[in-house]
Amino acid sequence: MKNMLLVVVFILAAGQLCHFGLPWWGLAPVSAVAGWLFPQSAGRSFLAGFIAGFLLWAVTALFLDVPNEGILSTRIGALFMGISRGNVLLATGLQGGLVAGLGCLSGRLGRVAFGKE
């Protein structure tokens, strides 16, 4: 449980590098590092990465969406098959979650494969 929390905290912190020039897919290697550093079961690794990635993307988006009063997310929703503002946030979070989850899992399994366990 502690390691899950550490993974989440690590990814949320290191993910901020995306604000400073790290490309968005940098989330995958960042999560892999987290998965490597904080060993736990594969399932938990994925879940922790997913939660972290989801939060990172959805909350960052939310911080932009609220001051914007949803003007843009509503339009983007209309562009993508008419989904709601909430679902645009959800779709954002899911993508971040999947990338970080799989990244974290890869890191974890990488350590199992190459590291000293």
Next chain:
Amino acid sequence: MRFVRFFLALVLTVGLVWLLQTPQRIGSTTLPALGTFFNPFSGFWQNAEPVAVFSSKNIQIPGLLGQVEVVYDDLLVPHIFAENQEDALRAQGYVTARHRLWQMDIAARKASGRLSEVLGARTLNIDRVTRRRGMGFAAENAVRGWSKSTEGMRLLEAYCAGVNAYVAQLRPEDYPLEFKLLGYAPEPWSPLKTALLVEAMAETLCSGENDLGSTETLDLLGRDTFDYLYPEWNSKQQPIIPDTGQWRSVSTFSAPSTFSASSTSSAPSTSSAEDYILGSNNWAVAGSNTASGNPILCNDPHLNLTLPSIWFQIQMHTPEQNCYGVSLQGVPGIIIGFNEDMAWGVTNAGHDVADWYRIRWADADHTRYLLDGDTRAVELRVEEIKIKGEASLLDTVRYTVWGPVVYDHDPEHPLRDCALRWATHDEPAADEMRTFLFLNSGKTYDDYRRALKGYESPAQNFVFATRTGDIAITVQGKLPLRTHEQGRFLLDGSKQAGAWGGFIPPEHIPAMRNPARGFVFSANQHSTPPTYPYYYLSNDFDDYRGRHIFDRLSAMKNATADSMKTIQLDNFSQRAADALPVMLRLLDRDSLDAEGRKIVAELTAWDFRYEATATAAPLYEAWFDSCYLRTWDEMIILREQGRQVSLPERWRFIELLETDPENTFFDRQDTPQRETARDVAQDAFDRMLRYFRENPERRVTWGLFRGFAVKHLAQIDAFSRLDVVVGGHGSTPNAISRSNGPSWRMIVELGEQVRAQGVYPGGQSGNPGSRYYDNMVDAWAAGKYYELLFLDKPDAIPAGREVARQTLSPQ
């Protein structure tokens, strides 16, 4: 096993990332790379602008001579305060790019045939025809002409550098939304791109012609019938400049020789019968006719209504000038506006300045052509059209003395052997670029005339008024000097004598100052009555708006800004008022059933106003269209056989309904008996009844029946306004059609303190993520105006109306 598991996880991760940063095609739509687009660090979320604060940090711009202060008001109109004109224009470039960069980019791409570079092969044909029409050629010539004015070029380059200062500091996350959506990056701006946008405006406003249609129609009908059905002068019209004897000393121009129309063989039909109106209104009322004694100037250019809007409001203040108005993105200065001393506005003059010359080829490969008995080599211009994801297309265009042979890439095209002579291709006068800059800083009538001197294309009706009481209007542009009917039909390109005889000399350009009637006006109608000594033509001179505006202005003695609004928003159709009583007279009412009589009663009670709520307007519209199309069934049959036949103009049709109801054209081709206008009206009425009986959902108010949308430039519905219901019609002063209409309504009352109002159906920001993207649409639709904030210093902005302030300083 653990290696396999790791490898699987790795493949899944890499695969997912790859998937999320690759654009996906689903059917015919291309989705942006989802991860790139959705991630909140560099994707679309970054374009979500806070509603409450408009961020505006102070910045440095290379090349500025002094400090520039930009104050944004609550409509996000930038008020630029600079120490000199060059800085003001550099700042204009910067703020315009900040709000409208993608619009500038896509407009320049469209005008230069570079859409396919970012959109792929689906726009290839558009690009190809754009280039073949010589848009790039024209823009290059424009830059060459403008370069001859060092001062003009210095100012244009300052504007471009301002745009580029904005582009240079953009990080990918800052790119305007559409760049992210379409997956490409902004480019630097250049004087050539400004020229391209000017040419694009010319393409919209002065590339119209009907040479092929008129030629075929004349061939098929013979001279007498042709003249009877297609007269050029509508005597009910009020020309812009009446004959006051000013042309008596001018002898009628005649060229060295006359030309015969050369006819074509069968051709695919390309022109449509659609009543498509692209026009504008402007007028100035002298102090003698206004309540305050101050002149009032009004302008509402009717253009394609899009988001972002074609216009961008701006104020530009320097020690020498203080000017407010609307600008075109990519073009320095203010196009329609006012300063403390004067106001001006434009409508399209609409003269035909594009003619087709039939080339006689001297060889099979079409490398040489005949000219006055000799042969000449064509000049080849190779256009490289880059296509996203595919190899470039190299397209060779033949240029003759007349201009490019546009359509010879299509062996079926009826104009495949014709060259386009278009005034816009010509190298312009050096001062053309500065026309609007001169107007921006002008003070007097003489300044106005001096500013217009260099203006060439697209020809415009420049209306003008000063604080000191002058009003004036000038039909300004490079207007070809033609012999009678020259350019109405296809011309023979094998004789130099077929060329235009130059251009109408400046002193004979139609113009008027301070007429006794106390107003000047234009609505894209004929510039002059037939007594004007020079021949000119158009296939879309206005026939109705101008008449009604003339009537309204003639009757107005104590005009105020509010009474001016009632004209700009006037939904009265002179065309319906001319046609409907005639149609009702032709109708045999005794033969109608109860429903028919009810509809007649509704039509009889209609006041000819295309209000959004009018229920009679759709009935009339459907009835009139049916009458019109069933009368010209002969032409429509020929069109279906691939002949390029024009339908007579609607004003002439209405005249014939009234004065010549027995005319043979009222006879229907598909019946044995002989019909007259009565039968056509009756039959069309029955059809109209049946249409509404069978489609009860169409029995709605005019606003819903016509439909209306302000569409995003890339036709993206999610970024468009599809929910706006408005009245108006192409034949009413408030000339709103489905996607066209008053793109800027402006009313300026001059005087000690200039007071101006304006509105356009859009918003200052081009960003769909901004509250200022479409915030003026509803006010526009409701016929409301905004008081325009005309400041004399930054701190003069009223409390609470300042949204942001930004200082631009030299680097």
